[in-house]
Amino acid sequence: MSDSMENKSFTGTGLRLKIGLAEMLKGGVIMDVMNVEQARIAEESGATSVMALERVPAMIRAEGGVARMAKPSLIKQIIQAVSIPVMAKARIGHFAEAQILQELGVDFIDESEVLTPADEAHHIDKHAFTTPFVCGARNLGEALRRIAEGAAMIRTKGEAGTGDVVHAVQHMRQITSEMRGLTVLTEQELYKAAKDLQAPYELVRMVARTGKLPVPNFSAGGIATPADASLMMQLGAEAIFVGSGIFMKERATPLDVENDPKEREEAVSRAKAIVMATTHFKDPKILAEVAEQVTGTMKGLAAAGLDESQLLQTRGW
Amino acid sequence: MKSTGGLPRIGVLAIQGNFASHAEALTEAGADPIEVRKPGELAGLDGLILPGGESTTMLRFLEKLRFFDLLEEFCAEKPVFGTCAGAILLAREVRNPAQRSLGLLDAVVERNAYGRQIDSAILTAETSLPGGPLEMVFIRAPRILETGPAVEVLARRDGYAVLVRQGTLMAATFHPELSADRRVHRLFVGTMASPAPRK
Numbered sequence: 001m002s003d004s005m006e007n008k009s010f011t012g013t014g015l016r017l018k019i020g021l022a023e024m025l026k027g028g029v030i031m032d033v034m035n036v037e038q039a040r041i042a043e044e045s046g047a048t049s050v051m052a053l054e055r056v057p058a059m060i061r062a063e064g065g066v067a068r069m070a071k072p073s074l075i076k077q078i079i080q081a082v083s084i085p086v087m088a089k090a091r092i093g094h095f096a097e098a099q100i101l102q103e104l105g106v107d108f109i110d111e112s113e114v115l116t117p118a119d120e121a122h123h124i125d126k127h128a129f130t131t132p133f134v135c136g137a138r139n140l141g142e143a144l145r146r147i148a149e150g151a152a153m154i155r156t157k158g159e160a161g162t163g164d165v166v167h168a169v170q171h172m173r174q175i176t177s178e179m180r181g182l183t184v185l186t187e188q189e190l191y192k193a194a195k196d197l198q199a200p201y202e203l204v205r206m207v208a209r210t211g212k213l214p215v216p217n218f219s220a221g222g223i224a225t226p227a228d229a230s231l232m233m234q235l236g237a238e239a240i241f242v243g244s245g246i247f248m249k250e251r252a253t254p255l256d257v258e259n260d261p262k263e264r265e266e267a268v269s270r271a272k273a274i275v276m277a278t279t280h281f282k283d284p285k286i287l288a289e290v291a292e293q294v295t296g297t298m299k300g301l302a303a304a305g306l307d308e309s310q311l312l313q314t315r316g317w
Numbered sequence: 318m319k320s321t322g323g324l325p326r327i328g329v330l331a332i333q334g335n336f337a338s339h340a341e342a343l344t345e346a347g348a349d350p351i352e353v354r355k356p357g358e359l360a361g362l363d364g365l366i367l368p369g370g371e372s373t374t375m376l377r378f379l380e381k382l383r384f385f386d387l388l389e390e391f392c393a394e395k396p397v398f399g400t401c402a403g404a405i406l407l408a409r410e411v412r413n414p415a416q417r418s419l420g421l422l423d424a425v426v427e428r429n430a431y432g433r434q435i436d437s438a439i440l441t442a443e444t445s446l447p448g449g450p451l452e453m454v455f456i457r458a459p460r461i462l463e464t465g466p467a468v469e470v471l472a473r474r475d476g477y478a479v480l481v482r483q484g485t486l487m488a489a490t491f492h493p494e495l496s497a498d499r500r501v502h503r504l505f506v507g508t509m510a511s512p513a514p515r516k
Contacts, residue, residue: 045377
């Protein structure tokens with residue numbers, strides 16, 4: 001009993017180590033990769049971490065079907081190929097996939113709405129794991145529910161696989177303005193705020209005191225250009241996830257980085273540019289130089305044209 | 318060069334990583350922290366912290382704009398403290414995998430030596446610092462395999478050095494910025510006041 005309470009506390013060893021790794025990834029770019037060659041490109045371009053998966057969101061969106069955890073053999077190959085931390089995705093609520101990922105030795109598990117949810121009511125009890133988790137959120141209540149379950153990092157959700165940054169912006173603004181709002185409330189009002197947010201009072205109170213989440217807050221979904229990365233950092237993101245933006249050519253066709261040197265070069269130029277833009281996000285001179293060096297951008301899909309049923313971001317409860 | 322407040326101006330390399338926590342720790346330890354993203358921003362600083370993060374990412378930036386050369390010159394003259402990834406950047410030799418480094422600290426460092434994230438740990442142990450046991454937070458930590466004769470070992474884990482000093486250079490394989498105890502940062506800020514010869 002005391003052990004499990006200790007584990008869930010922000011002063012307990014387990015959660016401090018998990019959040020500690022998230023802290024080390026701040027100011028960097030985490031890149032989705034589907035094979036060893038992409039993982040090597042990500043590392044040589046300056047990514048702080050790679051997310052191993054079989055299909056990036058743009059492909060999942062185009063091809064349909066059930067999207068699941070990546071094959072263990074792929075994850076092991078990628079762990080072998082790079083020295084930076086390796087993340088992998090489990091379906092929402094699929095704690096057995098998460099147990100497998102922990103056993104494989106991944107450094108971070110993403111309980112992700114990009115995969116097909118396995119449970120429509122419960123998320124994974126993330127306190128039960130030694131491996132840290134990152135979860136998506138569209139508003140403060142969702143972020144605090146995930147943190148209550150043990151998430152050591154939040155990523156505000158954009159609409160994954162579109163290359164359209166609009167929803168990443170909307171949700172980052174939503175969360176930062178909700179946090180600012182809490183800082184001016186009285187003690188009495190905080191109880192009502194917790195009720196309205198459907199989040200634990202203790203976490204609401206922590207945010208009200210500090211004006212920020214008790215775990216790092218990164219941004220993901222629809223970030224495709226160096227300018228997009230700078231925008232999200234200026235809006236308050238502490239690091240950037242890039243999914244389909246680096247290795248995709250057309251809607252569901254990746255750049256052939258294994259066989260075509262020109263397409264490999266294009267992926268490298270996009271990856272390096274987003275890394276530079278994330279560090280120098282406040283420096284328009286460097287951003288202009290970086291944006292000029294990029295040789296291509298994924299074509300993308302306007303998020304406003306998507307049906308409600310096609311949205312991935314609404315998954316998560 | 319000192320700021321008008323008389324506090325030492327200490328840069329924190331802010332390419333990526335846990336630079337914000339170091340800046341807070343420096344303020345609490347009595348220094349004025351400055352974020353450094355470009356080589357020109359090293360000018361006028363009294364010292365520098367190379368923070369934790371991913372050393373490969375930091376190297377990609379340092380290899381541009383003569384950053385590496387200017388950093389090498391700075392480190393040769395001014396006090397520098399590297400934690401985790403920063404310790405890797407300072408080392409004479411890096412293993413697992415081998416990579417470029419500043420080569421100023423006479424030590425051989427192995428990356429990710431304690432395993433992956435599930436092997437990260439928080440230890441509390443006696444060190445050479447006065448004031449009782451010190452909490453040390455290790456995250457995907459490197460290991461100092463060997464140190465040269467000029468390197469003073471201030472703390473150990475399982476026999477391996479985890480906090481070392483060589484003149485005005487300091488390196489830690491753990492993260493003092495993630496603990497509330499400010500003794501390690503105060504020790505570094507203290508080297509600003511009494512510069513010692515490096516060898």
